[in-house]
Amino acid sequence: MTDREYLIHIMDIVEKYGSDNEPGQLFIYGSIRDREIEDDEIREQDRRFIRHGRVFAEWYTDEYCEIEENGPWWDHIAKIVEGRYPLEKLPDHVRDLAEELYYG
Numbered sequence: 461m462t463d464r465e466y467l468i469h470i471m472d473i474v475e476k477y478g479s480d481n482e483p484g485q486l487f488i489y490g491s492i493r494d495r496e497i498e499d500d501e502i503r504e505q506d507r508r509f510i511r512h513g514r515v516f517a518e519w520y521t522d523e524y525c526e527i528e529e530n531g532p533w534w535d536h537i538a539k540i541v542e543g544r545y546p547l548e549k550l551p552d553h554v555r556d557l558a559e560e561l562y563y564g
């Protein structure tokens with residue numbers, strides 16, 4: 461299984477089982493995403509990540525991982541689902557969805 465296939469597999473599991481996941485599977489999204497070339501398929505996974513942001517936000521916190529202030533946007537999913545991450549820092553392909561779901 462390639463990294464890309466595994467990334468899609470993780471999102472399929474999250475959609476099917478929600479938060480009943482091994483936290484390690486949730487953390488791996490960022491490390492795989494960081495290595496992938498952005499294209500339509502990856503942008504769709506990013507939208508899925510935003511749609512299921514609350515599942516990831518439970519584990520993407522300073523308590524469980526080191527989050528750098530100027531790190532990639534997906535590391536800030538906990539702030540995104542709380543509506544506290546600056547929308548202008550989100551890429552165009554997820555910004556409207558995040559605003560609709562979490563910044564209302």
